[in-house]
Amino acid sequence: MESQGFGYLYTLATLAMTFVGFCAIVLVLRQGRSDKLHIGHRHGYIGVALGATAAAMLPPLLAVCGLSAVSIWQWSSVIISIGLVAQTWYILGRLFKTTSWQFPTRVWINSSITGFVVVGLIANVVGYPTAPSVGPIAVAATWRLVMGIEIFLLTFEELL
Numbered sequence: 544m545e546s547q548g549f550g551y552l553y554t555l556a557t558l559a560m561t562f563v564g565f566c567a568i569v570l571v572l573r574q575g576r577s578d579k580l581h582i583g584h585r586h587g588y589i590g591v592a593l594g595a596t597a598a599a600m601l602p603p604l605l606a607v608c609g610l611s612a613v614s615i616w617q618w619s620s621v622i623i624s625i626g627l628v629a630q631t632w633y634i635l636g637r638l639f640k641t642t643s644w645q646f647p648t649r650v651w652i653n654s655s656i657t658g659f660v661v662v663g664l665i666a667n668v669v670g671y672p673t674a675p676s677v678g679p680i681a682v683a684a685t686w687r688l689v690m691g692i693e694i695f696l697l698t699f700e701e702l703l
Contacts, residue, residue, distance in 0.1 A: 546612055548677030549603055552684065556599035559688050563592045566695060587634060588698070592691035594630055598623045598684035602677065616675035617668050623683050624664040631657050649697075653690055660686050 566589050601622060605615045631654060638646060660683050666672065667679040 546602070546606055546615065546677070548681060549606070551681055552599040552602060552677070555681070555684050555688065556596045559592045559596040559599065559684075559691070562688065562691060562695075563589055563596070566592070588691045588694040590630065591634075591687050591694065594626060595684050595687035595691060598626070598680065598687060602680060613670075613675050616677060616680065617670075619680050620664040620667040620675070623680060624661045624668075627657055627661050627664070627683065627687075649693075653693070656686065657690075 598619075602615050602619045605618055610618065635646075635650075635654065638650065660679070663679040664683055667675050
């Protein structure tokens, strides 16, 4: 069953995995610093990009399992929102240990945007204000990839 939006999700998953592979190559070539903050950054952008891949591949997986289109979007939204909340909580917890709540403004902005994405996913589950669809899932997966790229670019200097 090929549903509307799967093409975008496949493309996004491919981009996210390509980004993870690129990051792995950069990390192998630049095995420099290895204090807790730098290791956290490395785990951060690779983990977030893998999260984007998982979010993009979940709806096609559920389709293969035989769920209806509405169920695919609802279950995907539930699972992805739980993953986003857990991953954001984990990242903030790790960041707290290294910075003692001295988070940069971008961390608060990114966490707020993630919160809005989660609200959109929950709205997709309940079907309000529109019927469940691929839109919020595509936004969530894209947002995770954008965050991974942002973390990589902001910490790229540390790799040099």
